[in-house]
Amino acid sequence: MRGCRRTYILGALCLVGTNGLALVIPWLLKLAVEALRNPAGALHSSAWYGGAIVGVAALQGGVRIISRTTLLHAARTIEYAIREELYAKLLSLDLPYFSGERTGDLMSRFANDLTNVRMLLGFGVLNVINTIVIYLAAIALMGRISVVLTLCAVTPLPLMIYGVKGLTRRMYHHSKRAQEELARLTSQAEETISAAVVVRAYRREAAAVETFRREALGYLASNMAMARLRGLILPLMAAASAFGTLVVLFLGGQRVIAGAMTLGDFVAFNGYLAMLVWPTVVFGWILNLVQRGAASMARLNEVLDARARVEEPADPAPVATLGGRIELRGLSFGYGGTGVLRGVSLAIKPGQRVGIVGRIGSGKSTLVRLIARLYPVQDGQIFMDGIDINRISLSLLRGSIGFVPQEGFLFSRTVRENIEYGKEGADEEAVREAARLARLDADVQRFPGGYDTLVGERGVMLSGGQKQRAAIARALLKNPAILVLDDPLSAVDARTEEEILQGLAGYYGRRTVLIVSHRLSAVRECDVIVVLEDGAVAEQGRHDELLAREGLYAAMWREQQIREEIAGFRDRRAPKNVLEKEALQNGDYIL
Numbered sequence: 001m002r003g004c005r006r007t008y009i010l011g012a013l014c015l016v017g018t019n020g021l022a023l024v025i026p027w028l029l030k031l032a033v034e035a036l037r038n039p040a041g042a043l044h045s046s047a048w049y050g051g052a053i054v055g056v057a058a059l060q061g062g063v064r065i066i067s068r069t070t071l072l073h074a075a076r077t078i079e080y081a082i083r084e085e086l087y088a089k090l091l092s093l094d095l096p097y098f099s100g101e102r103t104g105d106l107m108s109r110f111a112n113d114l115t116n117v118r119m120l121l122g123f124g125v126l127n128v129i130n131t132i133v134i135y136l137a138a139i140a141l142m143g144r145i146s147v148v149l150t151l152c153a154v155t156p157l158p159l160m161i162y163g164v165k166g167l168t169r170r171m172y173h174h175s176k177r178a179q180e181e182l183a184r185l186t187s188q189a190e191e192t193i194s195a196a197v198v199v200r201a202y203r204r205e206a207a208a209v210e211t212f213r214r215e216a217l218g219y220l221a222s223n224m225a226m227a228r229l230r231g232l233i234l235p236l237m238a239a240a241s242a243f244g245t246l247v248v249l250f251l252g253g254q255r256v257i258a259g260a261m262t263l264g265d266f267v268a269f270n271g272y273l274a275m276l277v278w279p280t281v282v283f284g285w286i287l288n289l290v291q292r293g294a295a296s297m298a299r300l301n302e303v304l305d306a307r308a309r310v311e312e313p314a315d316p317a318p319v320a321t322l323g324g325r326i327e328l329r330g331l332s333f334g335y336g337g338t339g340v341l342r343g344v345s346l347a348i349k350p351g352q353r354v355g356i357v358g359r360i361g362s363g364k365s366t367l368v369r370l371i372a373r374l375y376p377v378q379d380g381q382i383f384m385d386g387i388d389i390n391r392i393s394l395s396l397l398r399g400s401i402g403f404v405p406q407e408g409f410l411f412s413r414t415v416r417e418n419i420e421y422g423k424e425g426a427d428e429e430a431v432r433e434a435a436r437l438a439r440l441d442a443d444v445q446r447f448p449g450g451y452d453t454l455v456g457e458r459g460v461m462l463s464g465g466q467k468q469r470a471a472i473a474r475a476l477l478k479n480p481a482i483l484v485l486d487d488p489l490s491a492v493d494a495r496t497e498e499e500i501l502q503g504l505a506g507y508y509g510r511r512t513v514l515i516v517s518h519r520l521s522a523v524r525e526c527d528v529i530v531v532l533e534d535g536a537v538a539e540q541g542r543h544d545e546l547l548a549r550e551g552l553y554a555a556m557w558r559e560q561q562i563r564e565e566i567a568g569f570r571d572r573r574a575p576k577n578v579l580e581k582e583a584l585q586n587g588d589y590i591l
């Protein structure tokens, strides 16, 4: 905004010039009429004044174009700057922030609210300046001609403005509600499109349409209410200004006939009065524009002022690399009020392979997210190479961790670009090597476009397992000191998961590797297995040690073995008849 101040000043000066020139025209008209009535007493001929009017009007047109383009350009420049700032801000915000926001709502701020702010800074500013200049100058000039007539002409104006203000206040509330409703509609459409498969699989199309219809009706109602109010404003203003003109014609006409006023003054007076009509008529619209723009700016400021809870350390530790030693000291954490992790203490040596297992919801993902500091961590709870994680710069910390989340996200680009995302500018061979390690290469070779195949939005063109392996390849390409695999192979079968993880053994080298998995077979070879139960460490040790303890791990291992055996038996055993088929489908095993 500050950078545009000069442009705004230039635009405002041109606008004042435009209005100044516009105000000269009725005066020239007055002189032309007087020259017609009394050629001897006139300074110039009426034809001269006619020519002057054309000249001033042409000049005014030129200055008007400059003023409009300057102001509207400034508004566009500011809109561009806010959009950039907004985008950068969204990239700086953290997971706790996004957990509380809806994507559609944030998107509508980019589209709708930014447009409102641009309208305020462009047309809004332009019309506010116009209105102020025209009102002050035209009324002063009208007063110069006749104070009484001016009072008669402008008396209805404050009443009109007062009435319009009341209407625009109501319009502001409807407009704010409409903006919120539009945000909800956008959110819902975005969610339904992203969840197209789920919506269809659960036959929820009609319900989705019904919910959308209800929201859309609310949006329609708010817009209709605004249209009604807007429809009221224009005729009210036009009627009031027409009434003013009528009064002036009547009183002014009488004065001209009585000789108390020249015909030229009467013509000029009417010219100035006509100039007041448009700013008065659009007064309500400008007020609405200003209020809508202010409401939108407030919504944008909510995002621009939002603070990430995970911030760069004020005094980062002077380290350039991390070696992969991780220590947790009584780590406790909760997303809201409820605690998820309770006093977790662990010591992980560089190069160690650590399996993290536990029942659903025991806090496995939360634990690894905290190690990547994706959520805020209290001081003195997580240490990397002996340094408190809160003192390590985020770029060093995140740059040292290859994080594969549970739901690996793919961008709607090519397979290569998705893998390359792990390391900008990586060469072809490195990308292929990462894909080979993640056992994705053979699949990609079969794609029609190979590594140049577009994966579609969020990778819809790939199978669940291929998406997950692409996400692993991306992390491997990054060549991190710490590799975190948060159950990244849930979409492949147990044997393939084991094979892929074993295939990575050569890659692990001196890297510290944390593997979260629901399948205990996937972590069997780990140096240490941590078993979480209700957010606390229930057991830890090697596979054999944990089995020998006959605790939670051993119980989970037995459960999984039985399940796998039954699944294997079911796969081998084709149903002989309808009853058997039904029993298999119902999960009643035929023994």
Ligand SMILES: Nc1ncnc2c1ncn2[C@@H]1O[C@H](COP(=O)(O)OP(=O)(O)OP(=O)(O)O)[C@@H](O)[C@H]1O
Binding pocket: 099, 335, 336, 340, 358, 359, 360, 361, 362, 363, 364, 365, 366, 367
């Ligand atoms: N972003 C979040 N906001 C609020 N609560 C969350 C969030 N993420 C997870 N939780 C809650 O925290 C608890 C632990 O979740 P977490 O994902 O860490 O468990 P998990 O052991 O990885 O589960 P799973 O085996 O299903 O992957 C759960 O009760 C979950 O509902």
